[in-house]
Amino acid sequence: MKSLKLTSYDQYYKLLYLYHAELVFIINLQEEIVGANQNLIKYGYSINDLLHKHIKTILRVDFSISHEDRMASQLTYKNGDQVDVEVQVIPIVEKGELKGYFLVVKDQSEVNNPSPQVKKDALIKKEWITAFELQYALDKKQFTLFYQPKLSLTTGKIVGVEALIRWKHPKRGLISPGEFIPITEESGLIIPIGEWTLREACRQNKAWQEEGHPPMLMSVNLSVRQLHQPGFVPIVQQILNETELDPSYLELEITESMLMDHEKSIPVLRDLKNLGVQISLDDFGTGYSSLHYLKNIPIDRLKIDQSFVRNCSIDTNDATIVKTIIAMAHQLNLEVIAEGVEIKEHLLFLQRHVCDEAQGYLFSKPLPPEELICILKDVEQVIPTSGLPKDLSNQHWIEEANSVDRQELIDTISKQQGMIMKFIKKGNAFIHTLCGGELIYKFGLIPEQIIGKELKDFLEKELVNEKLPYYERAWSGEKVVYEAKLNDVFYITSLQPVKKMGQVVEVISSSFDITPRKKIEEELKLREANYRIITENMLDLVGVWDLEGNVIYASPSHKKVLGFNPEDYKGKKGHSWVHPEDIPIVDEHFKNVLNAKQQSLVIFRAKHTNGGWVKIEVQVAPVMEESGTVKQFVVVGRDVNNRM
Known part of the structure; x- marks a missing residue:
């Protein structure tokens, strides 16, 4: 006999609820009534009237029928009258063991003329009973x-x-x-x-592999x-481990x-x-x-x-x-x-x-x-x-594959920061066949303005005349590199000829924005010019000494103040130009700067090319490493003879 499985009291109650319009009995294995819903009142009974009484005292039932089948029977009222009914038997199984039955009793008049609500309830009941069956099907x-x-x-x-x-x-x-x-x-x-x-699918796949199937x-x-x-x-990981399926x-x-x-x-x-x-x-x-x-x-x-x-x-x-x-x-x-x-x-x-x-x-x-x-x-x-x-x-x-590769190439080109173009020569004209990259938009152009076009179609005549010689050289087989400017953008371009059977068939042009570099170069040139003017006209002596007292740098002003060229000082001991009597004072000051890591002011006599001595006031400042140690000294001085 096919059975259904109920796993919790919630399911009992739900089933009773779904059959709220019918009379429902709960029957034990001794075929005794152990429960019923309130529809029992319609037939004159209370639950206490029938509790633990055999179901056959009021209703004839064949418990061997399938729950999908219905049997005709008669229900006896408490007053002795009888009514034709239809009976459905739903076995109750828990943990594989039959525990009892639900009996669903429906008045024959309701069976023959069901209302719309009864029809709707019937669909819900069918799904609920099927859910019981599915659980049973899984177990079995x-x-x-x-x-x-x-x-x-x-x-x-x-x-x-x-x-x-x-x-x-x-x-x-x-x-x-x-x-x-x-x-x-x-x-x-x-x-x-x-x-x-x-689990079953993984098991079967592994079994096929072990049988030698690909x-x-x-x-x-x-x-x-x-x-x-x-x-x-x-759970998926556990199933893979259990079945040993890769x-x-x-x-x-x-x-x-x-x-x-x-x-x-x-x-x-x-x-x-x-x-x-x-x-x-x-x-x-x-x-x-x-x-x-x-x-x-x-x-x-x-x-x-x-x-x-x-x-x-x-x-x-x-x-x-x-x-x-x-x-x-x-x-x-x-x-x-x-x-x-x-x-x-x-x-x-x-x-x-x-x-x-x-x-x-x-x-x-x-x-x-x-x-x-x-x-x-x-x-x-x-x-x-x-x-x-x-x-x-x-x-x-x-x-x-070729279409995908070409599209991927175009996508890659369009995303790169520079600009890549290809051109071929038809007759006397250079025709661009590919163009992409972010740089093209900086020029104020778009690929559609270039592809299939000549230089004259998107550049002014002056720029065309400037570029055409580069194109001609590349088409002759020479690898060409040049720098140019377009719409305030500096760029460098490499023209690489592509040959087949010894003949150039196309040229690949790769361009990169060098505007930041150009701006830095121009700024450095301007700064260098300004510094040169300053250093050539300043009277302050500026020098850099290492920790051993060697001169690393001497400003041009040394020539005006002391008569020596700056190159005469580089790589030599600074003491060579200090009066012998002042050397101990100078050493002491440099030692204090090294230890205290603070600036110090000292006055000493420096040698002049005319054989005399010039009294100078010097500010000595330490130059620090990231670690906090002194790396070298900056020495700034000026002639104080007039002050004295």
Whole structure:
């Protein structure tokens, strides 16, 4: 006898609530009444009238009938009258053990003429009872997985399978997931059933590998409840560990609607990616299609929904959508798989537009694992026999790769800080064939003003005359480097000729903004000129001495004040120009500056080229290292003979 499982008092109460319009009895294994709802009053009874009495005292029941069946019976009123009723028996099972029954009794008049509310309640009751059945089915291992192959559209080989759950109902036979998955979502049973599916799929994939079959990617669908359940990532890790399946052979399929709460979903997806599993976005184009989030979510491939594939070979709108999804995905470095491939025309269309993979009834319907393994070779003959010839298919992929490479080159060029151009020579004209980079916008131009144009089309005549000789030299095979200015922007350009069979076929021009460097150079030149004027006219003596007393620098004013050229001092001891009697005083002051790390003022006599001595007042200041130690001394002095 088929049973249903109730796991908590909440479920008892919910079932009683759902049957609030009917009379409900709770019966123990001795077929005694141990509970009932308030509808008992309609028939003149209170619960105390019937408690622990055998149900057959008021109602004839066959407890062996399935809960899906109904039996006709008669219910005896307390006053002895009888009414025709319909009885439904729902067994109660806990932990695999039969505990009793629910009896749902409905007046025959309500059965024959149900109200709209009764009809609505009937749907709710059906879902609730089915949830009990699903829990029981999980316990009794009534679920099984079928597998549908995925094929590479270039090699024709099977590269993966998608695991699809089925329910082997003991009475209704094989039930598709569309009939019961919504109920599992509503009831929360999707969590344990989803975990069973994931574990069984990984186990089967590992078993195939151990049997010697080529490794393939196992795809398993996730629900939003699974993805958002606490501890989901560790559960996946545990299943991989238990089954010993390499994470790279597991793909988890999510839907666009699961990204609605992207702040919760994306971190989980990133953690899953860190495990090494792959992520696929299923039914793309039918749900929450935000391109902003698409570029941020860590996925490996997009799955085109079968609603677009179904008519892609005959409907221009669907064809455009499919082509656009493929092109966009490839630009995002994502693979594309099309589902719902059912006819040869679908296959040819997808191959022509370089879709990566496909699955559908053209190759195989979902099959039990033992059946799928037997037809692998037949499945892999579909693309060679029904698809494009291999050389033509490869040509489409080469063209796609070239198109992608060129677009990536253009994108890369447009993002680089300089400017890259290409030009060729047609007749006597140099025509630009490529242009990009941020520098072009600093010139006040855009690529469209340059590509396909000559220099005279976007530059003034004076600048054209300046550049043409460089272009001619490069076209003759010379590598040319020059500096120029355009719209207050200084730049340096390198022209690199490209040769084939000894002939120049194009020239690559690379330019970089050197305006900051030029401004610094001009500023330094200006400063140097100003400093030269100052130093040549100042009378103060400025010098730099190292810690050993050697002169590192002497200002030009030394020539005016003391008669010696600045070069005469460099590399020599400063004492050489100090009067012998003043050397001890000078040494003492330098020592104090070194120890105290503070400035000091000293007066001494310095040698003049005429043989005399000039009294000078000197300020000695320390120059400090980052570590706080003295590195050298700056010595600034002036002639004080007149002051004395």
